[in-house]
Amino acid sequence: MPALLLASSSPYRRELLSRLRLPFTCASPDIDESHLPDEPACALVKRLAEQKARALAALHPGHLIIGSDQVAVLADRVLGKPGGFAQAREQLLAASGRSVTFLTGLALLNVVSGECQVDVVPFTVHMRPLSAAAIERYLLAEQPYDCAGSFKAEGLGVTLFQSTEGADATSLVGLPLIRLVDMLLAEGVQLP
Structure with a gap:
């Protein structure tokens, strides 16, 4: 099996x-993650996932390289990582009682063949109506400032959800394992 690199x-x-x-x-890829003018969110995450994988190809010959990128979309507005309390509070207030769709771009590059499988896996979170006080309590408890959409689904963020919708819950956290397994199997990887 070729060596696997995330x-x-x-x-x-x-x-x-x-x-x-x-x-x-x-290994951390060093790429420019800027949005291109008028670039749809779906195209953005596909492009960045593939760029992340290709950025490390020269340094890792013989590898299968996994690249992934995620954005949260609220009514056609891309929500990035908030970086701090004020931005996170603003994002959660905007999402209160609404649906946020997470688009996760996934790429698997075979450095030997040059073949790259690329896909986007969507997952939607339907948020509860949230009071300003509830949002502040959540943010102070979990500090999800490095997470698109301003919550950690694998932690207390689940308390903000009314329901979820999608084929692969792991895509919400940032790496759609069901789709990745399909890609690995297509490359002949034997899974335990």
């Missing part, structure tokens, strides 16, 4: 990939 420094993606019980290493 093109990410995300602890969330690393934890998810470890669930497959395959040996892998991680």
